[in-house]
Amino acid sequence: MMIRLIALLLLLALPAKAEEIVLGLSRDAVAITVTFQGSDIIVFGAVSRDAPAPQDSQLGVIVTIAGPDEPVMVRRKARRMGIWINTDAVDVSAAPSFYAVATTAPISEVLRDVEDLRNRITIPRAIRAVGATVPDSAAFTDALIRIKTDQNLYQMLEGAVQLDQDTLFRTAISLPATLTEGDYTAHIYLTRNGVVIDDYVTTIPVAKVGLERWLYNLAHQQAFLYGLMSLAIAAGAGWLASAVFGMIRR
C-alpha cells in the first residue's frame, strides 16, 4: 500500500503525460463489400517517454474498439397459456453494436474500478441501461452481453495485447462479418497500477461500398423504385424460367 501511494505521488509530481501513446492501425477504414467476411484490425503503437520508465509500477495497455451506439430492446420469454411468448422487456437506451476490449493482463490488474467507471471501458460499463421498469433489469443487460458475446459482437480479450519491453504494444481485433455501418472508435488507454495516465482516440469508419452501398441507399431513399426493381427481377426470372422450361420440353 505504501509503495503504491508513493508511486501515485511520484506520478502526480511528474509533469503531465510523462508517458504518451504513439499509435498505428493496420487499416484506417473498413469497406463492406459483397464478399465481406469480417476484418482484422491490428492496433500497434509505442509508449514514448521523456524519462526512463518507472520500475516500481506496472504498465498496462487497454485497447477498445466500439461500434456505433444503438438502442436495444431486450425481451424475455415466459410461459403463458402453455406456450413461450415474449413478456417482459427492458429498453437499453444505448449499447454499442460492436465492442471489443483487449488488455495486456487480467482487467483487474490493469484497471481500477473507479477508472473503469469514469472511462466506461469494460463491456458492462459501455452499456447504458436507464429507466428499466423490471425489477431484475440486471438479468436483461447480462443477457444482452451474453447474446452479443455469442455472436462475437462483444469480445473480452484479456491478455491479448502484447507489450514488449514496456514500450511496444500490439494486438489484433477481429471484426465479425455481421458488422453494422458507422464510425467505430478505437480507444487506447495507458495505465500505471490501474490508473489511466494517457489515452488516445481515433475513428475507423466502417461503410458499405459499391453494390452494397448502392442497394442500401436505393432501398432507403428510393424505396418505391427499389421495390419495383425487386419485382422486375422476380418477374424477369419467372419469365426466363418458364421460357427455358418450354424450350427443354420441346
Add this chain to the structure above:
Amino acid sequence: MIIYLPIAEVSVNAFLLLGLGGMVGVLSGMFGVGGGFLITPLLFFIGIPPAVAVATSTNQIVASSISGVLAHFKRKTVDLVMGGVLLVGGLIGSAIGIVIFNYLRAQGQVDLLVQLCYVVFLGAIGALMFVESLRAIRRASKPGAVPMRRKHNWVHALPFKMKFRVSGLYISVIPPLVVGMVVGILAAIMGVGGGFIMVPAMIYILGMPTKVVIGTSLLQVIFVAAFTTMLHATTNQTVDVLLALLLLIGGVIGAQVGTRIGLKMKAEQLRILLAMLVLAVCGKLAFDLLVMPSELYSLGVRGA
C-alpha cells in the same frame, strides 16, 4: 462463397442459399405450391432477421408464381374473372396484414404471431390433406367407387351473384372476396403466397374445378405477393434483393427437377407426401413454442 447481404446485414454462404432455393424449388415443382411456408422458417433458421426473411420471401414467390402461371395460361386453365375478384380481396387483406405486422413488430410479438399462424394453418391443412389423400388412395384401390358429386352448400345462398365462365360457376362474389382477403392478410404476416390455403379453399369452399384452381390461385398470388413486396419495401425497407436473387436462381433450377419427379408420381402419393411435409414443419414450430427455449432472452429494435 460468402456473400454480405446489404439489407439483412449478415454474411451468408451463397451456395447455402442456392441450395435452399433449389430444395424448395424441387418441392414447389413437385407439389405446385409456392414454397413460401418452407423458405421463411428456413431463412429464420440460417440467421436472416425475421422481418427481412418475411419480406424477401414474398419477392421470391412473385418469381416462382409467374413461372408457374405462364404454363397454365398456355393450357387455358386460368379463370381471369375469379382471379380478379380474389385479387381485390387479396389487396385489401395485404394492406390490413402489413398494419398488423408492423403493430406486432413494435410490440415484440411478431415472431409469436408468425409462428402461431404457421402452426395453426399448417397443422389444419396438413391434417386435412393427409386424411383426404388417404381416403383417395383407399378409394382408388376399391374398384367401382363413385366419385363425389359437388353439392349445393351455404355459399350458393348469398347475394351478389356473378358468373365465372371458366370455372363454370354462378355464385356470390362475397366468398371469393373473403377468401382473397384472408389469404392476403396471411401472406403479409407469414411471408407466404398463400397457395397452400387458397387451393383447398377454392376447391372445398368455392367449389371450383381442380384443373383451374392452381393456375387461378397462382395468378392472384403473383399480385398479392407483388403488392406485399412493395408494401414491405416502402414501409420497412426489409426486402433484400440480393437474398431474393440467390433464392430465385436455386428455385428456378430446382423447380425443373421437381416437375420431372412429380410427373413420375401419382397424385395421391404426391398429396400425402406434401401433407407429411407440411405436418413436419408444423410439428417443429409447435415444438419450439411448447418447449422451454435454451435462450429466454432476445434482442430487438425499439419501436421499429
